[in-house]
Every structure is written in C-alpha cells, then in structure tokens.
Amino acid sequence: MARVQLRRGEEGRLQRGHPWVYRTEIASIHGTYTPGDIVAVEDYRGRFIGRGYINPASMITVRILTNDRDEKIDKVFWRRRLTAAVDYRRRVLAGAGTDAYRVVFGEADFLPGLIVDKFGPYLVVQTLALGIDRFKETLVEILDELLQPEGIYERNDAPVRELEGLELRSGFLKGPFDPQVIIQENGLKFYVDLAAGQKTGYFLDQRENRAALQSLVKGARVLDCFCHTGGFSVHAAHYGAREVLGLDISPEAIAMARRNAVLNGFGNLCSFEEANVFDALREFERRKERFDVVILDPPAFVKARKALEGAIRGYKEINLRAMKLLSPGGFLVTCSCSYHMPEDLFLEVIQSAAMDARRRLRLLARRGQALDHPVLLGYDESRYLKCLLLEII
Structure with a gap:
C-alpha cells in the first residue's frame, strides 16, 4: 500500500x-x-x-x-458503514411522519463522497469522488439488500464530479420506474422528480425547519421566496396561513409547486409566480405590500470562499427588502445553505440589514439541517445550513 x-x-x-x-x-x-x-x-x-x-x-x-490501522477496506467494511448509517436514521426519524430522508451523508457517515437519499420506496445515489465511485457496484448491492427498494436511480450529474476527473451521468441502477414519485413529509405529500429535480430531487435538509412554521403562520399572509417546489409554502398553508405566495425563477419548480399545493388540497390558498426574487421584493416595497411572514430560502450564494463578498451583498439585499415588507410583530425565516457563510457572519449580515431597514429584531431560534444530515465535529463542512427565526419589532 x-x-x-x-x-x-x-x-x-x-x-x-x-x-x-x-x-x-x-x-x-x-x-x-x-x-x-x-x-x-x-x-x-x-x-x-x-x-x-x-x-x-x-x-x-x-x-x-x-483511523484504525487494522481495519480492512473490504465488502465487510462497506456493509458495516452502510448498516450503521441506516440504523441511525431509523432511530432518529422514528415517528417523524416521513418516508423520505438522507440515508448516507458522505463524510459525516464516514463514507466520503457518497450521498444516498430515500424517496418513498426508491433510492437516489451519488458517488461524488473517484475513490467511492470505484466501489459503486458493491455499495449499490449492499444498499439493495439492506433497504430493499423498488428502484435505485443514479444522479451523478453533479459538476463536482468533474473536479474528480469523473464523467457526468444519470440513470437507473435498479429499475426502470417512473422517476416522478410522491413522498410524505410531516404528514404532507409532495411530488419529487428524481431524474430532473435539484440535487437528488428535493431539499430534505429543511424538513424540520418547515415543521417549525407551525407556531408562526396561523392566520398569516405568507411570502415564500425561492420557493422551489413549494415545501415551505405547502407547510405554511397546512399550519393555518390565510394566504401564501411563492416565488421562484424556475418555471419547472413553479409548475411542481402548484401540483404540490393541489395534491394537499391548498390549490386555492397557495399561489405561485415565476419571478426574480430580487426584482419582486423591490416591486413589493414600491407597492407598499405587507406580509405577516416572509421566508427566504435562497440557493447557495457562495459556493467558494472567493465569492463570499458578493454573497454578503446578496444576503443583505434580500433580507433588508424582506424586513421592509413585514409589519411589527411579523416573522422572518431566513436561511443560508452555504458552508462558506458561517452562522456568526450570517447574523452580522442580518443585523446590518436590520439597521439599514430601520427595524429591530428578536432572535427566536437558530436552527440547522435535519437530523438525517448529522454534523461531524472536526469537519465543519458538514454544518452548512443555517435557519434563523426572527421577529420584527
């Protein structure tokens, strides 16, 4: 060796x-x-x-x-690691009301470069590093034995694979099957496109933060920015919002969000518009629109450290605009999924936006990613999602 x-x-x-x-x-x-x-x-x-x-x-x-000198890297090793990952999820998600979750979270499960997500009876697999890609066949075989899915789909179309010298590809590893599936999350149902959706099809890491809307949105007029396929929007309607407007720049995401609202019986309560959120927030401000709750869940503005300065400007802009749309007593749910934006800096950006917007804030909660995305101490990259619940004073 x-x-x-x-x-x-x-x-x-x-x-x-x-x-x-x-x-x-x-x-x-x-x-x-x-x-x-x-x-x-x-x-x-x-x-x-x-x-x-x-x-x-x-x-x-x-x-x-x-880190064990005597531990062999063989099929027994891979089975032991995958079994531990599956067992952990079964423990922490017992009674969670979901059939969709992350089974393997790469380095945080001591399986670097491997992502496995479960969507109902199907699995989606990503092998994002050369080393783990060489063992893909063995890993898929073990996953099939442990979870017995009806189908397995490969989403190895992530550009990060190119940095590893790997080709981009996607397709069935066990199947075929219809890649548009319905999952359950917090007692609600959602369409997920395993073949064409973002990442592996759905942002599973926000599951618990979507449930946290329950105490904020009853009777509220809610604006859900960067709504993707309507996860936060549908949860807000479910928890008693009187009106929900979702915005996203992707026409495909908006179409799916509308389907998800109808699927859960909220087609009349939820509306969705294809829009550039930055432009829409400025227009709402010009029209003196008011909302009781604004949700900001943007894509990663900073994917590399060198982009941090521009990301800070972007986060400040959308949060400042959102605060101006909220009346005193309103709630702001604001997120960052960028590892390079640490939580303390994110809070500084939010506070700076509040000063410029002439708003005072009360921090109700600091939240992160769901339990199926565990944080490995010593590996800060595994703690990437920040979700702040704030009250406007």
Missing part, C-alpha cells in the same frame, strides 16, 4: 477528525498506486494517521475512510 506523508505541522486538523488531505499538505508519496486506490496517511515522522482513497487530480487528494 502506498504511503502519503504529510508536511511537518499538517497533521493537527486530521487528528481532530477532519477527513480530507489537501494536495498542499503532502510532503511526499512513497510507493506506487492507481488513482482511486486506498493509501495510508502518515505524519512527517511516519506515524500512522489513517487510510483512505487517493486522487492526485483533486485538490482533496486523500479522503480518509478509517
């Missing part, structure tokens, strides 16, 4: 539990290997740190699978 030796002083982050070895941290590689092979990682003195798969084409050159 080839050995990757780190530069002096680069071992601390790995010893604290971070699973990535960057190209710039490597002093030398001893032995021969093929990209995707399992290699050992050592500190500068040659002391064992862990074992993982290597891809010299990627800035993340090694992804650690185990």
Whole structure:
C-alpha cells in the first residue's frame, strides 16, 4: 500500500477528525498506486494517521475512510458503514411522519463522497469522488439488500464530479420506474422528480425547519421566496396561513409547486409566480405590500470562499427588502445553505440589514439541517445550513 506523508505541522486538523488531505499538505508519496486506490496517511515522522482513497487530480487528494490501522477496506467494511448509517436514521426519524430522508451523508457517515437519499420506496445515489465511485457496484448491492427498494436511480450529474476527473451521468441502477414519485413529509405529500429535480430531487435538509412554521403562520399572509417546489409554502398553508405566495425563477419548480399545493388540497390558498426574487421584493416595497411572514430560502450564494463578498451583498439585499415588507410583530425565516457563510457572519449580515431597514429584531431560534444530515465535529463542512427565526419589532 502506498504511503502519503504529510508536511511537518499538517497533521493537527486530521487528528481532530477532519477527513480530507489537501494536495498542499503532502510532503511526499512513497510507493506506487492507481488513482482511486486506498493509501495510508502518515505524519512527517511516519506515524500512522489513517487510510483512505487517493486522487492526485483533486485538490482533496486523500479522503480518509478509517483511523484504525487494522481495519480492512473490504465488502465487510462497506456493509458495516452502510448498516450503521441506516440504523441511525431509523432511530432518529422514528415517528417523524416521513418516508423520505438522507440515508448516507458522505463524510459525516464516514463514507466520503457518497450521498444516498430515500424517496418513498426508491433510492437516489451519488458517488461524488473517484475513490467511492470505484466501489459503486458493491455499495449499490449492499444498499439493495439492506433497504430493499423498488428502484435505485443514479444522479451523478453533479459538476463536482468533474473536479474528480469523473464523467457526468444519470440513470437507473435498479429499475426502470417512473422517476416522478410522491413522498410524505410531516404528514404532507409532495411530488419529487428524481431524474430532473435539484440535487437528488428535493431539499430534505429543511424538513424540520418547515415543521417549525407551525407556531408562526396561523392566520398569516405568507411570502415564500425561492420557493422551489413549494415545501415551505405547502407547510405554511397546512399550519393555518390565510394566504401564501411563492416565488421562484424556475418555471419547472413553479409548475411542481402548484401540483404540490393541489395534491394537499391548498390549490386555492397557495399561489405561485415565476419571478426574480430580487426584482419582486423591490416591486413589493414600491407597492407598499405587507406580509405577516416572509421566508427566504435562497440557493447557495457562495459556493467558494472567493465569492463570499458578493454573497454578503446578496444576503443583505434580500433580507433588508424582506424586513421592509413585514409589519411589527411579523416573522422572518431566513436561511443560508452555504458552508462558506458561517452562522456568526450570517447574523452580522442580518443585523446590518436590520439597521439599514430601520427595524429591530428578536432572535427566536437558530436552527440547522435535519437530523438525517448529522454534523461531524472536526469537519465543519458538514454544518452548512443555517435557519434563523426572527421577529420584527
């Protein structure tokens, strides 16, 4: 087995539990290997740190699978890791009223580069790193045995695969079946397009935050910005809102949102418009529109650290505009799904927006991603979703 030796002083982050070895941290590689092979990682003195798969084409050159020198990476290993991931979800989601959840959350489940989502009786699989992609057939076989899905769909069309030197592809791994399925979430039903929807088809990480609307929206006029396929909108209607307006720039998302509202009996209460949210918020302000609750769940404005400055401007703009649409006593539900936007900085941006909007805020709750997206301490990248519940004073 080839050995990757780190530069002096680069071992601390790995010893604290971070699973990535960057190209710039490597002093030398001893032995021969093929990209995707399992290699050992050592500190500068040659002391064992862990074992993982290597891809010299990627800035993340090694992804650690185990810190146990004696643990073999074989089919028994993969079965043990997948079984642990499945068992965890069965424990934490018992009684949650959902049949859709994340089964495997990559590094947070000690399976770097692997994403598996369950949508009713179907699975969607992503292998986003070269090392894990080499084991895809074995992983799919074990998942089929453990969960016995009616079908499995591959969504390996994520651009991040290109950074690993992998081709983009999607299609049936077990099937075929109709990729437009109906899931249950918090007692509601939603259409999900496993073949063409965002990510793997639906944003499962917001499940618990959508349920948190229950105490905020009764009798309210609600504006749901970046509504996607209507998850927050339909929940708001379900929890007693008197009127819900959802906005999204995607005509496909808007069409699906309308279907989801009708599916749950809220076709008359919920309306949806195809719109650029930034433009729509300015127009609502010009017309002196007022809402009791505004929900902001934008896409990731910052996908790399170098884009942070522009993202800050974007987050401030939409939050400032939203605050101006809320009367005193109204609620703002504002989110960021960007890891590069840490929560403390996000709060600073929100506070700056409040000052410019001449509004005072009370912070009701800081929330994150759902329990099926666990945060691995030592690996900050696994804590990416921020959701703040705020009252306008």
